[in-house]
Structure formats: C-alpha cells, structure tokens
Amino acid sequence: MMRAKAILRNPPLLTFLLVALVWLIAGLSLRGFGAYGHLRYLLELAAVIGIAAAGQTLVVLMGGIDLSVGAVITVTAILLPLLSPAWDPTGLVGVALVLAIAVGIGLLNGAGATFLQVPPIIMTLAMATFLQGMLVLVAGGSAVTVQNPAVLLLGQSRPLGVPAGVVLWILVSACMLLLIHRMPIGARFLALGANPLAARLSGVSTTRNTLILYALSGFFAGLAGLLLLGMNRQGYVGIGDPYLLTSIAAVVLGGTSILGGRGTYAGTIPGAILLVTTTALITVVNASPGWRSIMFGSLILALLMISGREARR
Amino acid sequence: MNRASSSGLYGAIQRRRNRGLVGLYLVVAAFLVLYAVLFPGILTIGGFSKFTQNWFPLALVTMAQALLMLNGGITLAIGPLVSLGAVIAATTMGSAFGVPGGILAVVAVGLGIGAVTGAIVALLRLPAIIVTLAGSFIITGVALILLPRPGGFVPGWLSTLLAGHTPVAFLLLLVILGLWKIFLATPLGLAIYAAGDNPVGAFRSGVPIERVKIVSFALSGVLAALAGLFVAAQTGSGDPIIGAPFTLNSIAAAVLGGVGFLGGKGTMRGAVCGSLLLSVMINVMFFLGFPPVAQYVAQGLIIVGAVAVPAHLALWRAAR
Numbered sequence: 045m046m047r048a049k050a051i052l053r054n055p056p057l058l059t060f061l062l063v064a065l066v067w068l069i070a071g072l073s074l075r076g077f078g079a080y081g082h083l084r085y086l087l088e089l090a091a092v093i094g095i096a097a098a099g100q101t102l103v104v105l106m107g108g109i110d111l112s113v114g115a116v117i118t119v120t121a122i123l124l125p126l127l128s129p130a131w132d133p134t135g136l137v138g139v140a141l142v143l144a145i146a147v148g149i150g151l152l153n154g155a156g157a158t159f160l161q162v163p164p165i166i167m168t169l170a171m172a173t174f175l176q177g178m179l180v181l182v183a184g185g186s187a188v189t190v191q192n193p194a195v196l197l198l199g200q201s202r203p204l205g206v207p208a209g210v211v212l213w214i215l216v217s218a219c220m221l222l223l224i225h226r227m228p229i230g231a232r233f234l235a236l237g238a239n240p241l242a243a244r245l246s247g248v249s250t251t252r253n254t255l256i257l258y259a260l261s262g263f264f265a266g267l268a269g270l271l272l273l274g275m276n277r278q279g280y281v282g283i284g285d286p287y288l289l290t291s292i293a294a295v296v297l298g299g300t301s302i303l304g305g306r307g308t309y310a311g312t313i314p315g316a317i318l319l320v321t322t323t324a325l326i327t328v329v330n331a332s333p334g335w336r337s338i339m340f341g342s343l344i345l346a347l348l349m350i351s352g353r354e355a356r357r
Numbered sequence: 358m359n360r361a362s363s364s365g366l367y368g369a370i371q372r373r374r375n376r377g378l379v380g381l382y383l384v385v386a387a388f389l390v391l392y393a394v395l396f397p398g399i400l401t402i403g404g405f406s407k408f409t410q411n412w413f414p415l416a417l418v419t420m421a422q423a424l425l426m427l428n429g430g431i432t433l434a435i436g437p438l439v440s441l442g443a444v445i446a447a448t449t450m451g452s453a454f455g456v457p458g459g460i461l462a463v464v465a466v467g468l469g470i471g472a473v474t475g476a477i478v479a480l481l482r483l484p485a486i487i488v489t490l491a492g493s494f495i496i497t498g499v500a501l502i503l504l505p506r507p508g509g510f511v512p513g514w515l516s517t518l519l520a521g522h523t524p525v526a527f528l529l530l531l532v533i534l535g536l537w538k539i540f541l542a543t544p545l546g547l548a549i550y551a552a553g554d555n556p557v558g559a560f561r562s563g564v565p566i567e568r569v570k571i572v573s574f575a576l577s578g579v580l581a582a583l584a585g586l587f588v589a590a591q592t593g594s595g596d597p598i599i600g601a602p603f604t605l606n607s608i609a610a611a612v613l614g615g616v617g618f619l620g621g622k623g624t625m626r627g628a629v630c631g632s633l634l635l636s637v638m639i640n641v642m643f644f645l646g647f648p649p650v651a652q653y654v655a656q657g658l659i660i661v662g663a664v665a666v667p668a669h670l671a672l673w674r675a676a677r
Contacts, residue, residue, distance in 0.1 A: 109486075160665035161672070166612050169605060170657040177653030289490060302484040334501030341494030348483055348491065 056311035059298055062350070063314045066321055074328060084207065086320050088275065091213035094316035096268035097291040098220050099150075099261030101312045104295050105224070106257055107237040107304025108164035112153060113265045113291050115172040115179075116146050117284025120269030122179060124195060125188040125279060135194035143266045149175070150262020154255040164258075172288075179281055187280035190273050199274020209271045216264070220309040233257060238305030290319055297347050318347065378615060378627050380667060385630055388637040395644045402524065409527040410520050410591065412636040414439070414584040415606060416530055416629055419614070420537070421580035422607035423628035428573045429553040429620025430478065430485040434470075435581050435607045437496035439600025442467060442585020444500045447509025447595025456515055463586045464579055470496065471578020475571035493604070500597040509595035519590040526587070530629075533580075537625055549573050554621025609656075610635045613663050634663070 071078025096113050103110045120142045128138030149171065156167035190196060201208045224230035232253050235243040244250055268287065273279050296302055297318055298311025322343045326336050398404035418435050425432050442463050450459035474492050478485045519525055540546040548569045551559040560566050584603070589595050614631025616623030638659060642652045 156661060156665070160661065161668035162661055162664045163612070163618055165618065166609070166664055167661060169609065170660040172657075173605075173653050173660070174657030177650040177655075177657070180650040181648075181654070293487070293490065296484070296487045302486060332502065332505070334498045334505065336498070337494045337501060338498030341491045341496075341498065344491040344494070345477070345488065348487055349481060 056299055056308055056314065058350070059311055059314040059318060062347070063318050063321065066318070066325075070321070070325060074325075077324075077328070084205075084210075086324055087210050087213075087317070088207045090316045090320040091207070091209040092268050092272050092275070093287060093290050093294055093319060094213050094313055095216050095271060096265055096287045097294040097312045097316055098216050098309060099264035100291040101220070101295050101298075101300060101307070101309050102224075102233060102257055103164070103261050104292075104300055104302060105237050105304060105307055106233045106253070107240070108157065108254075108257075109292070109302075110153070110168045110258070110261045110265075111165060111288060112149065112168040112171040112175065113261070113268075114284040114286070114288030115175040116149055116262055116265035117269035117272060117287050118279075118281060119149065119175055119179060119284075120146055120266045121273040121276075121279035121283050122183050122188060122281065124192060124270065124273055125190045126183065128192040133193070135192035135196075138192050139194050139270060142270065143263060146262045146266025146269070147259050148262070150259040150265075151255060153262065154258030157258065158251045158254045176281075183281070187278050189278050195270050195274040196277070197274070198271055199276070209275065212267070212271060216267070217309065217313055224309055229253070229256065234305060236304075290316075293344055294319055297344070322347075375624070378624070378630070380670070381613070381615065381627060381630055381634070381663075384663070385634045385637065388634060388641060392637055392641050392644070395641065403522045406522055406524045406526070408640070409524055409530070411640065412633060413526040413530055414587050414591075414603070415610060415636050416632045417533070417580050417584035417587070418603045418607040419610040419628050419632035420533070420625060421577040421584070423611040423614065423616045423623065423625055424549070424573050424577045424580070425485070426611055426616045426618060427553050427620060427623060427625075428549045428570060429556065430570065430573070431608070431618065432474070432489040432574075432577060433486060433604055434474065434489040434493040434496055436600040436602065436604035437493045437500065438467060438470065438578060438581035439585040439588060439603050440597050441470075441496050441500045441503075441600075442582035443589035443592075443599055444504045444509065444585075444595040444597055445582075446586045446589040447511055448503055450512060450515070451510035456512060460586065463582045467578040467580070467582025468575050469578075470582075471575040472571055474578070475574025478574065479567040479570040497597070504595050504597050507594055507596040507599075509589070511589050511593050511595075513593075516590045516593050519587060534625070534629065541625075545569065545572060550621055552620075556620075606635060607632075609660050613660065615667070 067078070067083070076082060096117060100110055100113055123145060124138055124142045127141045128135055132138065153164070153168050153171055156162045156171070157164045160167075162170075198208050198212065203211065224233070232243070232248045235246070235248055236250060236253055240250065265284075269284060272283065272287075276283070294312050294315035295307070296315070298307065298309075298313070298315035300307025300311055322340065326339050326343075329336075329339070331339065393399055396404070399408050418439060421435060421438075422432065445463050445466055446459050449462045450456050454462065470492075474488060477483060478488050519529075541550075548559065548564045549572075551562070551564050552566050552569045556566055581603075585600060588599055592599070610632035611623075611628045612618075612631070613634055614623065614627035614629065616628050616631075635656075638656065639652065642655055647655065
C-alpha cells in the first residue's frame, strides 16, 4: 500500500509504467507492434523529441518556456547542408558551425530575457517569428539534401543494432541527469525556478544562469535538428514545427511543473516515448485526419490528468 | 467621505494601469499617421471600413486572450476556435437553421468549449497552457470533421453587411468594448482582475475563484468563435485551418498592449490598442513593399522592442 502511494507520487516512474502498459497491451493486440524493429523505430523517433525536450526541460525547470525550439531545429536542418565545406571529409566542421549558431540563438534568447527584460515566452516567440523570416530570406523556399557524412552517420548507422540516434539520446540523458541532480548549476536552475527572489538573495546570478540555460536549450534543439536531418536526409522550412509542442508536452507528461522549480529529466524520457507511441497507435487505427487530431488531443489531456497535476495553490 | 475615498482609490488604480499606455498610444498614432500618408484612401468611408475589417478579428481574439491573461491564464486554442467558428457558420447558415440559427450555434459552441476548458483548468487544477494545447488538437479535429476542405456557404447579404463598404465591423467593436466596460462594473467582472492579481486574497475576500475562471474561459471562447464567424463572412466560406495564425498574434497583441502573464496586470483598452498596432504594422509593411518574409523579421524585432522599451523605462524611472 505504501509502495503504491510512493509510485503515485513519483511522476517519472508513473509515466514509465504507463509506457510499459501501453506497449504491453498494444504488443499483444496489434500484430507487428511488439516486433523488435518497430519498437526500435519508435525509440529512434522518440530520440528527436527527447533531445529537443532536454533543453525545454531545463527552461521549464527554471520557470521559463522556449517557443523557439521548432525554429532552431529548422534552422540547423536547413543551414547544415549550406554550411558544410566541401574540403572537410568528416563533416564535423559543418556540425560545429551549425551547433555554434544554435547556441548563439539560445544566447540571444537569454540576453533578451535578462538584459532587455522581455518575458521568455515573448522573447522566444519573437525569435521564432524572426528566424522563420530569416530562413526563407537566406535559404529560399526549397528543400535541401544533406551530404554531410557525420550527420548521415548519426541518422542512419546502427552500431550493434542500436540506432546511433538512440545512443546519442542515452548520452544526452546521462549528461542531463548529472547536470540537474549532481552538479551545482542544476541546483541553481532549480532554485531560480522555485523562488527567483530567494535564489537571487542567496547569491545565485540570474543573468549568468539564464544565459547558460537558453544557450543549452539552443544547443539541444540544434542537436535534435541534426539528428532529424540525418534520419530524414532532407531539410526544409517547417521541418521542426511539430517538435515545438511535442517538446513541451513531453516535459509536462513527465511530471515537470510548468510553473518551474519541480521536476526531472527522468520524467521527460518516458514522456517522449509515450508521445511517439500514442502517435503510432493513432496512425495504426487508420482514421481521418480530423479524428486523428481529436484522439491525439484527448490522449494528451487524459495522460495529463494522470501525471501532470499541479499542487493546490 | 466613504465615496470620495473609494473614488480616489479607483483613480489611483486607473492612473497606475494607464502609466505604460501613453507611449503605446503615441506609437499607434505615429503608425496611423504614417499609414494615412502612405495610403490616403483610409480617410474615406470605404477605406476606413476595409481597414477596420482587417483589424476586427484580431481585436476580438486579442480581447479573448487578454481576458484570460488578466485572470492569470492563457490559451493556445484561439486559432482552432476561430477556425471552428468559421466552419460552423459556413455549415449551418446554408441549412435550415438560417443566419440567426448559425449565429446562435457559433455562440453556443464557443461558450460550451470555453466553459468545458475552464472547468478542466479550474476544477482539476491542470495548467491552462497545456490543457488548451491539448484542446487545440481536439478543436482542430472537430473542425476538420465538419468541413474537411474549405467550402460551405455564407449568405451574400451577411458578407456585404459585415465586410462591405460600411464600417459595421467598427461599430460592432465599439459595442463589444462597451459591453466589456459594463461587465467590468459587475462583481463578476471585477473578480476577473482580483482573481488574476491575487488568487488567495480574492478567495479569502469571498470571490468564487473557480467560477470566475470558468466564466472567463467561456467568454473568451465566445469572442474567438465570433471572430471565426466574421472571418467566414469576410471570405464567404468556411476553412478548417484559417484561424492558425491568430493564436500567436493574439498573445503578441495582448503583450504589446501591456497585459502581463501573471494576471491582474494590464487593461483591455491597452490590449485592443496592441492589436491595432500589430494590424497597422502589418498593413504599413505591406504598403512599403516588404516581402512577406521580411515582415516576419520586422514583426519579431518590433515585438521585442515594444516589450523591452517600456520595461526599461519603468526600471529607469524606479532607479531615479
């Protein structure tokens, strides 16, 4: 009884159990769902959401929100083929350049939020609008095909049968968990999210941490963009759009409070898998786009009622 | 005595609320003058009507958004609600229901969806931003089922009445603003501000917080659905995804108008002014020959500037 209560109070574990339950039921009732190849494919899709949601988790933990995640993914996916120099056989120069741009965009977001005093939701929204225009001006409207070997390796290779994207996600997860729970900076993020005033009075620098936070969010979104590009082989305007709302949904389904200060990346991981699984299930049902949209919305709402409740104010 | 002190308090609160707005009024006036210079046609009745008709739906959705933000909430379901309103208008008005039935259906659906969303947020204590995010998928789905592709029918006379060469849309906006002013004078209207500014204090003073939240979501739903009805009349048909840009624009316009995210901060007149600024801005950039994508770039910069400058002025004033 006590144990059952402890599970109910632990959102990450609850979300994990929910994923296991859904996979078990779907695997038994739908032919082909439980096949190793299909589950591996689901994890590969979840990796993009999970990595994009890594930055979002940090931002939400500190009480902000990053609405430029989708735009940054699109920026990296479109700029990488344009910025990869031909003389570089590994493609790592292009990767470094594009990730630097993603971090730069994040830093600009952070600078706007601290120095200009613009609320994060508006700053990142304006940034997304701005990037949307800049992209079309810079790259035109057409799709670009990726030749960069490093990115293709990331998106296509399977060392020991595990997709490289999933390996990358495991690495990102390990770093995130260390950063949030074992490093001083994670404690500072949580403190600023829980009570900004108290944190500031205890000597935690808002400016510095906000800048680092949004730079990290930009970095992870850029990483997700590279992975998506490698899996897709093509970048186009709008490729990152679906990942904005799913990154927020994954964070919230994982039990992280949208008000900041409470939560963990350990919840975001099953949150991302759960989102991908529900999308896959809805596709299996073979409904019209309207019904699919209704089912997706209702599922998020239902999952939210189970795992995402806010404390009574 | 009592009366004088309470009116003094009222005056002080209004002065505090108006403080940031003077700059906004000046910017809007400057843009309007620029617009009139670039496009003198706005000074004729027909030009004025067309201009206000472009602004009207944005003004309505901004009011819908500001209403919730003043109450400490937010909605990401504005765009889908506009689409659904347009779809319902276009599918019911051609049938046996006729125009009055269609208008009633649009209002009822907006009210119902808003009230259900509000009930979920208020009674189950879920974060509004996520509930409305999930709701936006559901509402989009319903609109797509009712009308899978653009079509439907809106009577020609209704289109001419609302979106013809007469400033009916502007008069309707004035009526809606007047109704809002009257609503604010009722205990429920006052409670929207009170519950947004200090929920605990308002609750202890006997404000039914949950009911206020449900009412504000319901009213917001009606405004967004009515914006959809107007868009349907403007285009003469329904389109299940026509409302998409309104979600972000409504937030941007409300914030431009000085409405805060934490509730209780800002005014409806500021929000409406913000929507006017956004609308004029888009029109001016169009007449200056900006390519559509450059408009996105400029819009991003202007929104950041419009929020950053007043915030810094306030800091500077406080430091002095």
